[in-house]
Amino acid sequence: MQTSSVPLTVDDIVRLRRKKQTVQFGFYFILFILVLWSIQATVIDDTDWERIGSLADIGKSVSHFIGIDFALIPNLLGPTIETFMIACIGTILGLIICLPAMWFGALNVTPYKPITYPLARIAMTLSRSIHEIVWALIFVSAVGLGAFAGILAIAVRSLGFIAKMSAEAIENIDPKPVEAIRAMGGSNLQVMLYGIMPQVLPVILGIVIFEWEINIRRSAILGLVGAGGLGLVFFRQMNTFNYPGVTTVILAIFGLIVVGEITSHYSRKALN
Amino acid sequence: MANKTGEHNLPVHSSVGGDGVHREWSRFKFPRSLINYGILLGILLFFSYSVYYLNIPLERIMGMFGRLGDLMADRYFPPDMDYIVDLGYLDAIIETIQMAYLGSLFGLLISIVLGWFAAHNVSPSPKYIYPIARLLTMGCRSVHEMIWAILFVTILGFGLLPGVLALTMFSIGFSGKLFAEEIESIQMGQVEAIRAMGGNHLQVFVYGVFPQVRVAFTGIAIYTWDVAFRAATVVGFVGAGGMGWYLKRNVMQIETERVAAILISIVGLVVISEFVSAWARIRVSKAK
Amino acid sequence: MAILEVSELRSRYSSRGPEILKGISFEVEEDDFFAIIGPSGAGKSTLIRCINRLIEPTSGSINLHGIDVLSLNATELRKMRRHIGMIFQEFNLIDRMSVMDNVLSGRLGYVGAIRSIFRTFNNHDIQRALELLERVGLQDHVDKRADQLSGGQRQRVGIARALMQEPNLLLLDEPTSALDPKISREVMQLIRTIATELKVPVLCNIHDVQLAKEFCNKIIGLQDGIKMFDGPTPSLDQSSLDEIYSMEVL
Ligand SMILES: Nc1ncnc2c1ncn2[C@@H]1O[C@H](COP(=O)(O)OP(=O)(O)OP(=O)(O)O)[C@@H](O)[C@H]1O
Ligand SMILES: [Mg+2]
Numbered sequence: 068m069q070t071s072s073v074p075l076t077v078d079d080i081v082r083l084r085r086k087k088q089t090v091q092f093g094f095y096f097i098l099f100i101l102v103l104w105s106i107q108a109t110v111i112d113d114t115d116w117e118r119i120g121s122l123a124d125i126g127k128s129v130s131h132f133i134g135i136d137f138a139l140i141p142n143l144l145g146p147t148i149e150t151f152m153i154a155c156i157g158t159i160l161g162l163i164i165c166l167p168a169m170w171f172g173a174l175n176v177t178p179y180k181p182i183t184y185p186l187a188r189i190a191m192t193l194s195r196s197i198h199e200i201v202w203a204l205i206f207v208s209a210v211g212l213g214a215f216a217g218i219l220a221i222a223v224r225s226l227g228f229i230a231k232m233s234a235e236a237i238e239n240i241d242p243k244p245v246e247a248i249r250a251m252g253g254s255n256l257q258v259m260l261y262g263i264m265p266q267v268l269p270v271i272l273g274i275v276i277f278e279w280e281i282n283i284r285r286s287a288i289l290g291l292v293g294a295g296g297l298g299l300v301f302f303r304q305m306n307t308f309n310y311p312g313v314t315t316v317i318l319a320i321f322g323l324i325v326v327g328e329i330t331s332h333y334s335r336k337a338l339n
Numbered sequence: 340m341a342n343k344t345g346e347h348n349l350p351v352h353s354s355v356g357g358d359g360v361h362r363e364w365s366r367f368k369f370p371r372s373l374i375n376y377g378i379l380l381g382i383l384l385f386f387s388y389s390v391y392y393l394n395i396p397l398e399r400i401m402g403m404f405g406r407l408g409d410l411m412a413d414r415y416f417p418p419d420m421d422y423i424v425d426l427g428y429l430d431a432i433i434e435t436i437q438m439a440y441l442g443s444l445f446g447l448l449i450s451i452v453l454g455w456f457a458a459h460n461v462s463p464s465p466k467y468i469y470p471i472a473r474l475l476t477m478g479c480r481s482v483h484e485m486i487w488a489i490l491f492v493t494i495l496g497f498g499l500l501p502g503v504l505a506l507t508m509f510s511i512g513f514s515g516k517l518f519a520e521e522i523e524s525i526q527m528g529q530v531e532a533i534r535a536m537g538g539n540h541l542q543v544f545v546y547g548v549f550p551q552v553r554v555a556f557t558g559i560a561i562y563t564w565d566v567a568f569r570a571a572t573v574v575g576f577v578g579a580g581g582m583g584w585y586l587k588r589n590v591m592q593i594e595t596e597r598v599a600a601i602l603i604s605i606v607g608l609v610v611i612s613e614f615v616s617a618w619a620r621i622r623v624s625k626a627k
Numbered sequence: 628m629a630i631l632e633v634s635e636l637r638s639r640y641s642s643r644g645p646e647i648l649k650g651i652s653f654e655v656e657e658d659d660f661f662a663i664i665g666p667s668g669a670g671k672s673t674l675i676r677c678i679n680r681l682i683e684p685t686s687g688s689i690n691l692h693g694i695d696v697l698s699l700n701a702t703e704l705r706k707m708r709r710h711i712g713m714i715f716q717e718f719n720l721i722d723r724m725s726v727m728d729n730v731l732s733g734r735l736g737y738v739g740a741i742r743s744i745f746r747t748f749n750n751h752d753i754q755r756a757l758e759l760l761e762r763v764g765l766q767d768h769v770d771k772r773a774d775q776l777s778g779g780q781r782q783r784v785g786i787a788r789a790l791m792q793e794p795n796l797l798l799l800d801e802p803t804s805a806l807d808p809k810i811s812r813e814v815m816q817l818i819r820t821i822a823t824e825l826k827v828p829v830l831c832n833i834h835d836v837q838l839a840k841e842f843c844n845k846i847i848g849l850q851d852g853i854k855m856f857d858g859p860t861p862s863l864d865q866s867s868l869d870e871i872y873s874m875e876v877l
Contacts (some may be wrong), residue, residue: 102444105437109499113434113580118496128494152389159386196609198573200485201602204590208414209407214393247719250679251792252708252736257743261732265723288483291577295393305489313490317482324481362757364727364769366746 134311135318136304143300143319150296151323153214153286157221158279161229162271164222168230169271173237176263187230194227199285203294217294221286225278229271236270237263269338276331276338283327287320297323418599428585432608435581438502439571443564445503446510450476451556453511454518455544461522461530463540476519479512488574502579506567514563518556525551557623561616568612572605629690630828631655631678631796636687638670638677647673648684649852655796660819660829662839662860665849666872671832674849675798678830679711680704691796709736712789712827714818716801718781720788722774726765729773729784730756733791752791759787763817779810786818790825797822799831803838811835815842836868 075083119125171177172187203220210216245262253261290298297320304312366372390397422428456462456472487508491501530547538546575583582601589597631654638648647670655661663671676682678689680696689696691707699707712733720729731748733756738748748756760766763783768776773784782802789797802818803811819842822829833839839846839860846863848856848871856867 101440105441108434108437109441109503109580113499115496115498125494132490149393152393156386156389156393156395192610192613193606196569196606196613197602198569198605200573200576201586201605204598206407208595209410210403215395218393218395241722243715243717243719244721246681247713247715247721247788248732248735250681250708250711250713250798251733251788252705254705254735254740256740257735257738260743261721261724261735265721269723284481284483288485291485301486301489305493310493317486320483320486321478321481358758360758362754362761364753364757368770 131310132314134314136309136312136315139300139304139309139312139315143297143316146290146295146297146300147319147323149214150286150290150298150320151283153217153221153289153294153296154279154282154327157218157286158225158275158282160218160222161225161278161282162275165226165230165233168226169233169237172230172234175238175240175242176259187234191227191231194223194225195231196227197224199224199289200292203289203292207293212293212295214295217286217289217296220289220294221282224285225282229274229278232274233267233271236267236274240266272338273335276335280324280327280331283323284320287323414595415599417596418603419594419596420600420603422597423600423604428582428604431575431580431582431585432604434499435571435575435583435608436568438499438506438574438579438581439564439568441503442506442571443510443560443567445507446567447514447560447563449507450511450514450518453515454522455548457515457519458522460525460527461543461548472515473519476512476515479508480516481512482508484509484570484574485577488579489577492578497578497580499580502571502574502581505574505579506571509570510563510567513566514559517559517562518552521552521555521559522548554623554626558620561619561623565612565616569609572608629654629656630659630692631830632688632690633678634688634690636674636677636684636689638673638682638684640682646685647852648677650687651849651852651854653847653854653857655828655830657826657828658823659845660822660843661831662843662846663830663832663849664834664836664839664846664871665855667834668851669849670852671849672800675713675800675830675832678796678798679708679713705736709792710794711796711798712792712794713798714782714785714789714800714802716804718778718785718805720773720781720784722772724773725770726760726773726776726784727756727769730760730787730791733788736792756787756791759790762821763787778806779814782806782810782814783817786814786821790821794827797827797829797831799829799833801832801834804834811838812841 168187168190170187171183172191174180174184177184177187199220202224203216206216206219206223210219240263244266245258248258248262286296286298288298288301290296290300291302293299297316301313301316304310304316396403453472453476456468457476459465459469462469462472484505487505488501491504495501495504525548529551530543533543533547571581571583573583573586575581575585576587578584578587582605586598586601586605589595589601633654634652636648636651637646639646651674653661663674665671673682677684678691678696684697687697691711694707696704696707721732724732728746731746731752734748734752735743742748757766757769760769763786765780765783765787768780773781776784782805785802797818799818803814806814815838818829821827831839831843833843840863844860846856846858846860847854848863848867850871850873855871856863
C-alpha cells in the first residue's frame with residue numbers, strides 16, 4: 068500500500084503482495100494457535116468427560132427439561148408482573164440519573180470540559196463494564212433483598228448505554244436553531260429547552276425504549292442474587308430439581324420478552 | 340408596554356400587536372391533547388402503582404444512599420489488591436479470556452450460517468428455513484446469558500465448557516440478528532449475477548453475498564467479542580468457570596475487600612478490551 | 628441620526644487564523660434598508676454575526692442606540708439581543724415545534740425560566756403572534772409543525788419570529804438564498820413593507836445584486852474582509868461592482 072513516486076515494477080508488486088499475504092497468513096495462524104490453545108485449556112484439560120458421560124447421557128439430562136409444570140403457572144403471575152415493573156421503573160430511573168451524564172458527556176454542551184466531560188465518560192464506562200448481576204449484588208448488600216435493589220441495578224446498568232447514545236445525539240444536533248435562540252437573547256436553559264431538546268427528545272426516547280426491551284431480559288435474572296422477580300422462581304425450580312418448572316419459567320420470560328418487543332416496535336413507530 | 344427594554348433606553352416599535360381584533364388560539368386541541376394527556380396520566384398511574392406494588396420504601400430512599408456511601412467506605416475499602424495478583428486468580432483471568440474467545444468464535448461461525456438463513460433476501464428457503472433460523476436467533480437472544488450458563492452447568496457440570504457454550508449461545512443471539520440485517524441490506528445485483536450463472540445457494544452466498552458484508556461482519560464480530568467478554572466475567576457466578584467463580588466465592592464468604600479488588604480487575608479488563616477493540620475497529624475501517 | 632455605528636471592526640476565528648474582517652466601518656440610519664454584498668467568503672455572515680456578538684470581534688466598536696455593544700457583559704448582552712431580530716438563510720426554525728411555538732419563541736428573551744419550560748406565554752404575546760402570522764400570510768398553518776411547511780412559508784415564520792421580538796434592528800443573513808426567485812421577491816417585499824411600517828432599520832446580507840438594487844436604499848460592498856463600496860444604491864455602478872467582485876472575475 069505504498070505510494071512512492073517511483074513507478075512500481077512487476078517484481079515490486081509481486082513482492083508487496085507476497086508480503087501482505089505473509090502478514091495475513093501469520094495473523095490467521097496466530098488466531099488458529101489461539102483456538103487450539105483455548106480448546107486445549109477449556110475443553111480438554113478442564114472438562115471432566117467421565118462426569119458428562121456419553122451423548123446418550125447428555126440427551127437424558129436434556130430430556131428432563133422437556134415438559135411444562137402446569138401447577139407452577141398460577142404462581143408465576145406475581146413474579147412476572149414484578150419483573151416487568153422492575154424493568155419499567157429501572158429504565159425510567161436510569162433515564163433520570165443519566166440526564167446529568169448526557170449533559171456532561173456531550174462535548175458541545177458540557178459545562179466545564181476538563182472536568183465534567185471525563186467525569187461523565189467514567190460514569191458511562193463503569194456502568195457498562197460491570198455486569199447487571201454484579202450491580203445487583205452491590206445493591207442487595209446496600210439496600211437489602213428485594214425489588215428495590217433490582218431497580219437500582221437496572222437503572223445504573225442502563226445509564227451507560229442511554230447516556231452514551233444520547234450524548235452522541237446531542238453532539239450531532241443541527242446547530243441552527245441553537246444559533247437562532249441565542250441571537251434572540253435566550254438563556255442557556257432556553258437554548259437547551261428550545262434549541263436542543265426538541266431535536267434530541269425523540270432520539271432519546273427511542274434509545275430508552277430499546278434499552279427497556281433489554282432491561283426486561285435483565286430483570287428476569289436479577290432474582291438469582293435476591294433482587295426479586297422471575298429469577299427467584301427460576302432459581303427455586305433449579306434448586307428443587309424441578310426441570311419442567313425451569314422450562315415453564317423460561318417460557319414465561321420468553322412471553323414477557325415478546326410482549327416487550329411488540330410494545331417497543333409500536334411505540335417506536337408512533338415516535339416517528 | 341413601552342418599557343420592556345430593561346436597563347437600556349431603547350425605543351420600542353409596537354405597531355404590530357394592537358389592531359384590536361381578538362383572535363382565538365389555545366394550546367389545548369380537543370381530541371389530540373386529551374388523548375396525549377390521557378396516555379401520560381396512564382403511564383404515571385402505572386408507575387405509581389408499580390412503586391406501591393413493589394413495596395419500594397420511598398421514605399427511606401434518601402437514607403439508603405447515605406448508607407450506600409458508608410457501606411462502600413466501610414466494607415469495600417481498601418480493596419485487597421494482593422488477592423488479584425495471585426497466580427490462581429491470574430489463571431482465572433486467562434480462562435475467562437479463553438472462554439470469551441472460544442464462545443464468541445463458535446457463536447460467530449454459527450451466526451454466519453444462521454444469519455444467511457435468516458436473511459429474507461438470500462435465505463435458501465424463505466418459506467421453511469427462514470422462519471426457523473429467525474426463531475433460533477431470537478431464542479438465543481431472549482434467554483439471558485446467565486440462564487444459558489445455568490442450563491449448561493446443569494447438563495454438563497461445573498467447568499469452562501458450559502461457560503464456552505453459554506457464551507456461544509449468547510454470541511449467536513447477539514450477532515445473528517445483526518448479521519441477518521446486514522445481509523438484508525446488500526445490493527442484489529451481484530447476487531442475481533451469480534444466480535444467472537446457475538450458481539447454487541452456497542455459491543450465491545460465498546461469491547455474491549459474503550464479499551459485500553465482509554467488512555461489516557468484521558465490525559460486528561469485534562463488537563460481539565466485546566460484549567461476550569463482559570458476559571464471560573460473570574458466567575462463573577453460576578459455576579461456569581473464570582473470574583465469576585472467584586466473585587461468587589468471595590461474595591458468599593463476605594470477603595468484601597476481595598470482592599472490591601475483583602470488581603476493579605473486571606472493570607480494568609473490560610476497559611482494556613474496549614481499547615483493543617476500538618483499535619481493531621479503526622484498523623478494519625481503514626483497511627476497507 | 629445614526630442608529631448603528633460600526634467602526635474599525637476586526638474579527639478572526641482563531642488567534643492564529645486569518646483575519647476575516649479587516650477594519651470595517653459604517654453607519655446605519657433610522658430608515659435604512661442596508662444591503663451587504665460581496666463574493667462568497669468575503670465575510671458578510673461574519674460581519675452580521677459580529678453585530679449581535681454571535682461571533683466576538685477582536686477589536687473595533689459597535690454602537691447601537693448609543694450603547695457600546697462590545698462592552699456589555701453576558702446578561703446585558705442577552706437583554707440587548709432581544710431587541711435585535713435576526714432572519715437566517717436556512718430559517719433556523721425549531722423543526723419539531725409548531726409554527727405558533729416557533730413564533731412565540733421570539734419572546735423567549737422576555738420570558739422567565741418556569742414559563743419557558745411550560746411554554747406559557749401571556750395573552751398579549753399570543754395575540755401578537757397570531758396577528759403577525761396573519762400578517763405574513765400563515766393564518767391557516769398556525770398549528771402545523773414547522774418542518775411541514777415549504778421554504779417560503781418557513782422563512783415567513785422566521786420573519787414573524789423576528790418581529791415578535793419587537794426589534795429595533797433587523798439582521799438578515801441571506802434571507803432568500805434558499806428560495807426560488809419568485810418567492811425571494813415576495814419575501815423581500817414583505818420584509819421591506821413591514822420594516823418601513825415599523826420604522827426598523829435593516830441590515831441585509833445578500834448574494835443577488837439585482838435583488839439588492841431593487842429593495843435596498845444603501846449598499847456596502849465587501850471583498851475579502853475589506854469594505855470596497857459604501858453608498859446609496861443609485862451610486863453603485865458597473866465599475867464599483869467590478870471592483871467588489873474582482874476576485875471572481877480573475
Ligand atoms: N466557524 C468558522 N471557523 C473558521 N473560519 C470560518 C468560520 N466561518 C467562516 N469562516 C471563514 O471566514 C470567511 C468568511 O466567511 P463568511 O461566512 O463570513 O463569508 P460570506 O461572505 O458570508 O460567504 P457566503 O456568501 O458564502 O455566505 C471564510 O473564508 C470562511 O472560510
Ligand atoms: Mg454567508
